[in-house]
């Protein structure tokens with residue numbers, strides 16, 4: 001049986017070799033992972049809402065020193081697992097969600113509010129006047145030190161008198177029939193003019209004229225339906241179609257100035 005260890009060793013050697021070749025071959029051929037987006041580089045000191053190739057909303061932040069970050073466009077506070085997007089408030093120099101007050105600095109570090117983490121950033125490579133976006137990285141912990149003043153010293157953007165920018169999804173096709181959207185099954189993120197409602201124990205995305213035209217909002221928790229859903233909180237969402245349902249349902253701002261301060265938001269869960 002002296003030959004057995006030799007045979008095992010030989011097999012291990014072959015397996016390691018195959019694995020190494022598999023990993024190295026794309027590098028030898030000059031292949032790289034497909035980037036998630038190729039976005040225009042803002043001017044130093046500018047932060048801009050933008051979208052990855054599949055429509056994922058992101059923030060492109062060019063800091064005063066010229067460094068650039070591409071940050072997730074989604075608030076990390078997701079009660080009931082309904083996504084929310086953020087606006088940039090010029091007054092506070094922060095990304096804010098007006099619903100319960102999550103705020104982040106230009107690097108994605110949490111400043112305050114119920115956000116459980118900072119904003120995940122994407123891997124980036126600058127190529128000329130563009131930034132090439134790679135894979136998302138881990139989110140910073142909520143207590144990672146943020147830059148700039150403390151939350152209480154920043155003020156907040158509360159309404160149209162304050163200078164804010166956000167993702168408008170302009171030029172996107174707006175689906176007003178959730179059923180038609182799911183049947184068409186477009187790739188990536190889509191924009192829906194619709195409302196959320198509790199139906200048969202789960203949350204549905206319904207047409208604005210009623211739930212006769214509706215699709216299940218997968219992964220949305222119906223537990224606090226009376227507090228989290230309804231016409232009070234807008235009628236524009238983005239989502240992705242998957243297996244006959246909508247996933248990643250995320251409330252987005254109105255296309256115009258938006259008046260989320262007109263009504264009291266629900267208490268923080």
Ligand code: FES
Pocket residue numbers: 075077078079084097098099100101102113114115
């Ligand atoms: S602060 Fe954004 S959903 Fe609560």
